Amino acid sequence: MPVSLKDVAAHAGVSIKTVSNVVNNYQHVTPAMRERVQRSIDALGYQPNLAARHLRKGRTGIIALALPELGNPYFAELAASVIDTAAQHDYIVLLDHTGGLREQELLVSQGFRARVIDGLILSPIELETEDLRDRAHDVPLVLLGERDYDLPYDHIAIDNVAAARAAVRHLIDLGRRDVAFIGARRGRSEPAQLRVRGWREELTAAGLPADERLVAATDGWGHADGASAMNHILDSGRRPDAVFAYNDPMAIGAMRVLHERGLRVPEDIAVVGFDDVIEGRFGAVTLTSVSPDKAAIGRLAVESVLARLHDRATEHRRVSAPYRLVERESTLGRPAAQRRTDS
Amino acid sequence: MPVSLKDVAAHAGVSIKTVSNVVNNYQHVTPAMRERVQRSIDALGYQPNLAARHLRKGRTGIIALALPELGNPYFAELAASVIDTAAQHDYIVLLDHTGGLREQELLVSQGFRARVIDGLILSPIELETEDLRDRAHDVPLVLLGERDYDLPYDHIAIDNVAAARAAVRHLIDLGRRDVAFIGARRGRSEPAQLRVRGWREELTAAGLPADERLVAATDGWGHADGASAMNHILDSGRRPDAVFAYNDPMAIGAMRVLHERGLRVPEDIAVVGFDDVIEGRFGAVTLTSVSPDKAAIGRLAVESVLARLHDRATEHRRVSAPYRLVERESTLGRPAAQRRTDS
């Protein structure tokens, strides 16, 4: 059923290679010949067989994008950007979800799919430096996200420390003094946690104490984790006047708990999230958030992979993507005009 | 660098085919020979080249999953289920997002990627029956979702009419009489819109008027669309006592508008969504929603594709997946405040 170069060649009365030359826009083909072959291609509806092409060229035309969770709209937007950019370069994206599990991330980074993909964009959560150190494969790897690895791989991310400091700065400017952090990594060495570091640095810079009891570690990074972390802090008797969450879903989970406990946002407790997901714009209290430029990150990631693919000599680089702080109701100085202050 | 069958064969002192036989668990191989070859395989760290295998076998081992939007957690969960099920059958999933755009959906269904994938699972939004009628390809296609096509393709979905009726029934049981529907398809023939049909049928069955002015058509199906639809209904002077939304994000967008306008949920207006996304469980007012069994849908979809792949003779079938109505605060008889987060 499928039509091959051979079929097109027979139909056009030329050699296989000539058809191949036309398909690949090879330069030494007369316009007349190109025209004639193209007509046959269209007539038969020829489509190149990628498996054969790959076998011959050693490339698959597929790059993998491994993300912790697709359900988080942040990653979904990122994925869209990656897919679009890749398409512009005639690459297909294989989307993978690791669930933020070390085992899965390891599997992906070790290239369990090494013979299928040309390059890999990975957003690790649990992976450690030593896990990445002995990658047997030569498949180009580009890292995304908040984790900081001291390894010779391209890394695309916003400046997480600076972004976190901006968020905390904003809270301090509102007059808040007891700023909690929700979503620290449980049992991990501190230097890798850039957002916590930013929280600590900014508080210290402002002459405020960075009370470690206001840092809530969690297992995951979803709504439920934010909710339980918030409950944990309040149950321990602490009553911060602001919360900075690792990401938006956690911030929203925390806000739900505050609502259940009769605490008002932002009057009693101001809240700042991270990632600026669409959901944060439609709650009863809209969410102030750090907004990374997802489109830029996705684009840069693809371009890095492809650059390394076509010329493996380049230096490994660390690219900073833009971000900004979007202020909404959850950190408003005064109650919003239309907002009903239901207890 | 990569080690091929040839290398292993040379190392073990046997023919290439014998190594292939061992790799593929071909039956006529003596244990001794198997052992010996296996040792060479392990020693050299041989990994099969999938491209070559696929070229030879005519299969890629990849199935595509094309979804309207990855950002909607409903689809993310669905994707996870598909990926997992596929992995169990040694298949890889190529995730694609159509944005719910007819052009993209057409492209995918026409198989612009036909030579890369063995099968396709598509969740169409805009696609029409005639678009699917003349698919040139023989790549197995399985449809998902709410759209109803009278075509010989497998279709996995919950009974959308029945589910919508259950949702409306629930609202009627609460004593609501003016139930609005948010998220109708703009300018589309009605029979395809199963959830609207369920809304209409159930109201009629209860002896209530199905007021078409309470049906709000939208362009998209996101938060913002739900919000503007809600605004539109209220601006037109209508004041329904209940809203049934096409999906959860729209319901949440609508609730935001109700909140802005000082209308209480559920006291003034009860709200029911569709899909049961996690976000609905963490708003200031948690959302009642129709909860399709996403895991089942994903599993059934993969199994259908693979069945058709291995034996193309089977009848095309329409499979109904389970669902249930999850009741939360947005349709509670009593006031919503002070309720703890439910799981």
Next chain:
DNA sequence: CTCAAGTTTTACAACGTTATACACGCCGTC
């Protein structure tokens, strides 16, 4: 009108795998 130099097209060999068909032992049977 010939021949060199350039341009366009072609034949053929790979890429790594599996299917087909055949060769080789080994057994039991006549």
Next chain:
DNA sequence: GACGGCGTGTATAACGTTGTAAAACTTGAG
């Protein structure tokens, strides 16, 4: 003791594509 039959291993030919090198065709100068 030759003869099918079976169980095991092996050459060889594909699968559809592209790179290489050589063949065929132009072109233009002498």
